[in-house]
Amino acid sequence: MTEDRLPGSALLPLAYRECRQIAAAHGRTYFLATRLLSAERRPAVHALYAFARMVDDVVDRAGRSAAAHDRDPAAELDQIERDLRAALESRLGSARTAPHASSADRQNDRSWESGPRPRALVLAAVTHTIHRYDIAAQHFWTFLDSMRMDAPGAPAFRNRYATMAQLREYMRGSAAAIGLQLLPVLGTVVPVSAAEPAAAALGEAFQLTNFLRDVAEDLDRDRVYLPADALAAFGVDDALLFECRRTGRTDPRVRRALAHLIAVNRDLYRRAEPGIDLLEPRVRPAIRTAATLYADILHHIERSDYAVFDHRAVVPRHHRLRIAATEFTTATLRGRLTR
Template identity: 40%
Template sequence: MDTDLAAAYDRCRELHRRHGRTYYLATGLLPAWKRRHVHALYGFTRYADEIVDRIEDTSPDERAARLDDWSARFLAGLGGAPVDDPLLPAVLHTIAVFDLDRADFAAFLRSMAMDLTVTSYRTYDDLLDYMEGSAAVVGTMMLPILGSSDPAAAREPARQLGLAFQLTNFIRDVAEDLGRDRTYLPDEDLAAFGVTREDLLAAVAGRRSTPRIRDLIAYEVTRAQAHYAAAAPGIPLLAPGSQACMRTAYALYGGILDEVAAQGYDVFARRARVSGRRRLAVAGRALLAPAGTPVTLPGPRPKEGLPVHAFGRAGAPS
């Protein structure tokens, strides 16, 4: 690699190390030649996310202009134009090496643009439309890098895993998202549990949940669990050298749901985290598991009396 390309991969790796600790740990279990490409995709998604989330020192118009400019430089690079950017050379190189679907990247950038103007989602289908670009396509971007014995069969589980990971983040980060004037819990779900946005804001201010909010969070956990269940068949289909990585990521992100349940579904008192000791234990078990071993579904048992989701539109939980 030339110096600029190597520096771009290093920049992506550093973004991953600093901001994606759980996934970064899992990526360390991949063959060395694959890691840089996973770092490149993480760097791409993280940098775009940082543009739209940096609300402290930039106005919405400024963030929109920055996203438009960065997207234009990325698209120009896809067309073969020289790119002056600290990380895009690595992203463009990874896309070329694996012939990744350009439409996935366009869908991702569309969802990032939605974060500049959309502050809530009326229904779960509306939220799924957003997550199609922000999460599901990340699964399909990753699949060619991870490799699979049956890419066609592994495609939908890869999409579902992206959805599971992002919904887990939405559940854990309700307070953080409210700080950006966003809610990713559907309005219809809030209404079903008698919860308003003002109730959520009061919980943030008091650092304490209410019984209705806790039931709402427990309900959303069942949604995430359904996505994990749909993703599970795909991991044994991955290339043997990629399975330990994704077993670890699967278990650790699912472990966040365990932590949410352990604190009584109160996501306001403290941020749910998986301990360092558990992270290392999970990684060790993943390394020892023979290739093709089914994964264990993560997360707590559903709270008694709450509905359990069935599968609806396009195979997604509803």
């Protein structure tokens, strides 16, 4: 019996374990914050992260090297969507039924992570998570639509954004949708719809922080995820960005543009922060930790004098652990004081 046809009771632990390993390897900040969640919620968060990572890697590989990507990324995203739709429709994520790998998965099961049938395992875990927590499937189709904007050859492909409005259209699917996927897993003390605006804002805040941190890496793939009109207001264009990347030095005009966009980013965090109190009390420390650690990336960019072209801003591990410990201690004391 092949691994992608194991009985559901055997496959789901394997599938969730695969997702946990992906989250631990690639999402250090999220993984640390997830440690503050209850053991019951962690696997679902790992599954959602692993699915997003799997899709993101499809377009990242295409952006890094067309020669290294032996499949059309747009077609690959379409296949992932078909596989997920089929799994949801047949309830393959239930503990009673095991998902089968698609023909595309069998051909590409080592294309983004090592190990047996990783795509089938991630799809099994995320499908089970969607059913278990009654997550609206539309959030996944919105996410995939934004990812097609990253896929060379797709009709929606775009590697430049003229305005913040255009960039927010992309982030609505690439980041806000992920926040909305998480809400039913985390739980809320208000109707889910009341918590959605803040969750979407926090997703956008995380995404914009990534863009500011990864300017150099994105330029290497001929992508600019910063709005052209905001850059132009400070005298910055593509030529100047590429020159900064070539020399590894941040031009004063770019420094001022980045300072402006960091202020915009912090406003998103401020708008999202009240939404954390709309979540179930037990999950608030984890989300506060993730928000604090991600916002700290902005501080590290500033402290480096905006040197985003010669190194990647990273929050030191000891600082991440200290923030997580502080949030856990604070939450524990609050719980004792409110009993």
